[in-house]
Amino acid sequence: MSLKNILASALLAAAPAVAHPGHKDVVPQGPLYRRNLDHCAGKFQEPEFIKRTVEIHGSELARLRRSLGIVEKAKISPRDYLSVSRIDHKSNKTVTKGMDLSTLFSDSGTCVLTPTVDLGPLYVKGEEIRKDITNGERGVPMTLAIQVIDYRTCQVVPNAWVDIWSSNSTGIYVGVQGYPGMGDPNDASILQGTTLRGVQPTDNHGIASFDSLFPGHYDGRATHIHTVVYIGATRQPNNTITGGRAAQIGQIYFDQSLISAVESLPPYNTNRMPIVQNVNDFLFRQGANGDDPILRYAYINPNNLADGIFAWIRFGVDVNANKPVNPAAFWTENGGVMNPTGPVQPGGGFFPGFPGFPGGGWPWPWGRRRAARAAGAQ
Secondary structure, three states: OOHHHHHHHHHHHHHHHHHOOOOOOOOOOOOOOOOOOHHHHHHHOOHHHHHHHHHHHHHHHHHHHHHOOOOOOOOOOOOOHHHHHOOOOEOOOOOOOOOOHHHHHOOOOOOOOOOOOOOOOOOEEOOOEOOEOOOOOOOOEEEEEEEEEEOOOOEEOOOOEEEEEOOOOOOOOOOOOOOOOOOOOOOHHHHHOOOOEEEEEOOOOOEEEEEEEOOOOEOOEOOEEEEEEEEOOEEOOOOOEEOOEEEEEEEEEOOHHHHHHHHOOOOHHHOOOOOOOHHHOHHHHHHHOOOOOEOEEEEOOOOOHHHOEEEEEEEEEOOOOOOOOOOOEEEEOOEEEEOOOOOOEOOEOOOOOOOOOOOOOOOOHHHHHHHHHHHHOO
């Protein structure tokens, strides 16, 4: 036993005798409770626990200063993209395939409005309602759970519809024809692709979940997943949704350390396109200035990333919002059809949200380089 523990034991034993001379204490039987909080270390390191602790201590300090007549001007310090990028979002939760997903969100933080960011030029509207969106492709399995919260009331939003899409493990989107770097622009069969695209309803806990794959990277963007949340849409007999309002348009990201670990595995490691760090992605910076768009996650098998991950995130949405949506293509009963007024047009077009830039959505040098590589590969 260490000197520290010996002294602590001596003090505990002596305390009752000093306080109550002549009193004989009854020593409780049974297991002793832990006298330290080492077992709570994981909880104490969770970002939201730290955030709440800082807020509570800060409010107490402010109260004591006010009692002394010290008045300070309130300071608003929202999250910024650099601080968000430094948070370790890996969780020590035990996750299983059949678990109650609502338990993932027991410590997911406060209710804030999730910023709306660019829809992107590769959205296909009308995708099918389905949980498994992998289509048998290779990659690191990922179950993704998204909880939708009304940011005004902080109540969960059941019966919303979450639409997601992302690139596959080697950085390719299917479902849109003619976008530079996404296959042969003359190959119409890419319009029939639905891999990593799908729609799910939120349950009574406001949660929609997908069996997906960790997305691959591509030149010019950090690794990400696109999302749209529809309110008031209607399920159709052909297993799609129509109507409703797009209350949220977002993009979600991953810890850079997790991206590096995944990219070391096949088939991700066959992708030779440069990896863009989160902090160098302008849309990540937009989404992370005031919010945290990085997924929390846990390994399904703590000893093997290749066995897959659970990932989760909470969206605070304005349920009354109606965001404009201009898809690149539509999924119909006859397969995919390009949108004649969409952001991807043969021989040109404009990047949505950045009017005046010609070139089919590739106004920057990295886009032109990628388009040139794609043309050379044909």
